[in-house]
Amino acid sequence: MTTKNNLLVELFVEELPPKALRKLGEAFANVLRDQLVAAGLADAGSVLTPYASPRRLAAHLTNVAAQAADKAVSQKLMPVSVGLDASGNATPALLKRLGALGADASAVPELRRAMDGKAEALFYESTAKGATLAEGLQKALAEAIAKLPIPKVMSYQLESGCELPGWTSVSFVRPAHALVALHGDTVVPVEALGLQAGRETHGHRFEALVDPVVLRDANSYAQQMQDEGAVIPGFEARRAEIARQLAEAAIKVGGGTQPINDDALLDEVTALVERPNVLTCEFEREFLDVPQECLILTMKANQKYFPLLDAHGRLTHKFLVVSNINPADASAVIGGNERVVRPRLADAKFFFDQDRKKSLASRVESLGKVVYHNKLGTQGQRVERVMRIAHAIGEQIGAPTGDAHLAPRAVQAAQLAKADLVTDMVGEFPELQGIMGRYYALHDGLEHTVADAIEDHYKPRFAGDELPRSNVGIVVALADKLETLVGMFGIGNLPTGDRDPFALRRHALGVIRMLIERNLSLDLRTMLSDAYAAFSAHRGGEIALNDPTDALEAFIYDRLAGSLREQGASAQEVEAVLSPRPQRLAEVPKLLAAVRAFAALPEAPALAAANKRIGNILKKSPEADAHVSELLLKEPAEKALHAAMQKVVPQANSQFEAGDYTASLQTLAALRDPVDAFFDGVMVNAEQSDLRLNRLGLLMILHGAMNRVAQLERLAA
Secondary structure, X not given: OOOEEEEEEEEEEOOOOHHHHHHHHHHHHHHHHHHHHHOOOXXXXXXXXXXXXXXXXXXXXXXXXOEOOOEEEEEEEEEHHHHEOOOOOEOHHHHHHHHHOOOOHHHHXXXXXXXXXXXXXXXXXXXXXXXXXXHHHHHHHHHHHHOOOOOOOEEEEOOOOOOOOOOOEEEEOOOEEEEXXXXXXXXXXXXXXXXXXXXXXXXXXXXXXXXXXEXXXXXXXXXXXXXXXXXXXXXXXXXXXXXXXXXXXXXXXXXXXXXXXXXXXXXXXXXXXXXXXXXXXXXXXXXXXXXHHHHHHHHXXXXXXXXXXXXXXXXXXXXXXXXXXXXXXXXXXXXXHHHHHHHHHHHHHHHHHHHOOOOHHHHHHHHHHOEEEOOOEEHHHHHHHHHHHHHHHHHHHHHHHOOOOHHHHHHHHXXXXXXXXXXXXXXXXXXXXXXXXXXXXXXXXXXXXXXXXHHHOOOXXXXXXXXXXXXXXXXXXXXXXXXXXXXXXXXXXXXXXXXXXXXXXXXXXXXXXXXXXXOOOOOHHHHHHHXXXXXXXXXXXXOOOOOOHHHXXXXXXXXXXXXXXXXXXXXXXXXXXHOOOOOOHHHHHHHHHHHHHHHOOOOHHHHHHHHHHHHHHHHOOOOOOOOOOHHHXXXXXXXXXXXXXXXXXXXXXXXXXXXXXXXXXXXXXXXHHHHHHHHHHOOOOOOOHHHHHHHHHHHHHHHHHHOOOOXXXXXXX
């Protein structure tokens, strides 16, 4: 019986890139497991545990066999007519093929005959020896290394075995120094990156109790690394320990403080330390006069610190550091981190104080010197376009509600929205664009709605992000995103399957969300046309732009369709609602609800099928028009349908105009029986042309009424 045991493989390397560590660890472990399963050395029940720390990638896999089971192999040799002569003896061709497989003429009587297509063929049955663990792991290890999602490869010379400089070198993400491969307590003789597998690895650079750490067996790995090597090798375990220590340190600070919630920062810090030790530090309270976004960003981005927020979400003067050492007296570590952060905060304060010496309005002119895109002009020209688009949208939203101030405020916010791009603070921290613009606008004495709009015009920045907080912000955000979409589509700079450098998909989804979630009665095509017109109206020369309205409209509907499907709508429902291209996207949720309610009616399948049939008939009858003469209604079924339509269609249209789409479709469901009777008893394409045209006109009116809410034929099976 084949021996089974748990397997451990570890590559000990120099410090790995922190932002890629988690993916590297998962990829290394997963490929190893998949390759061993494919080789028959592990099975679907084998439990995989990946490990990844700054200086190691490792995997622990349960239930791994020392040798894979033998497998029966059936190999097709050749047709019987080619392999055997008329007397049934083997031909030279058959003997040569058998020889290549390590067999001779004695195997001929044992060959299996079976039909292969239309001809009978000869098959050689043999048993393939199962791969040993050393063979299978060697291949799996090579595959795991080759398939690592390495951000950037390093080439380095091996430490030994090379007589001349550069004679033997390898390429890997970082120089590798040790390889461990243990099956139970037995070393598996494999090699990788010029290293021979053993049982020795290394722990923490400074705090390991022993060096090297000699692993007893595969199962002792995690515990020995923690006890002897002072390392928590598992990424998830180390991440959980850091989160625990952060929460514990915040409780000790008191006052309801909480460390800032940032998963990306937590992941990066987890990838930087092997033995986390959270320490509490502080800075001078005077720095809290600087906008907290600036201080938080500099602490997170530059120093990988965790700022502490009070119970109201305000930044405190204390922060948490995740150290990689655990000295008996941590005062030197704390003092060092406090000294390091102070100049960073001082820079932020300096930038903030200097920026406020000039108003945002005075900076707008400088945008004319900042290139936005070589085919779309400067940021200054872009601002002019956004202002024009914002004015058009502001007029459309403000007029029905009597808000005469909306458009002027939106234009003012649009003019200033990009001005903070030429400030020192945003030059140092581009992530603060918009945020700093709001602070500077408030400092300049501008209205809160205008200041908020300057920050909010970038929203929504990602899936699930909040929308702008006021109509002024909504108008400027729409204008900004439409300007980007129209400009990029107009110069042919379209997103591809895996590339979208200008985030056009995100911009389109942002437009969709604002129109729908704020229930804005704006016409999509009108907005696109207004945005396109803004490109020919600015000063400083014409922008060579093709009209992108049709392509961009299709792109937005495609984004909307994908969004609706992600929210649970079926493909049929989405197609039914979006095929007529409803221009007011705010109506789409109500249209979708109406279609769902209609689809649940017992009359729905028959009416959807009839609608599809009517559509096919009308496509072949271009001469038809929506006109019916009662004098030409001859058959009882067409008279009954006409009478039913005279009663039902006006009611359904009235409900549609009132926005009650569900009631409109349910009213039309009453036409099922007269429609079925019409197709059962009436020949639409009558030989007499006036009768045919009259019947086509009746169907055209019916088709138009049935498809005002949605294309019901899309619901047909």
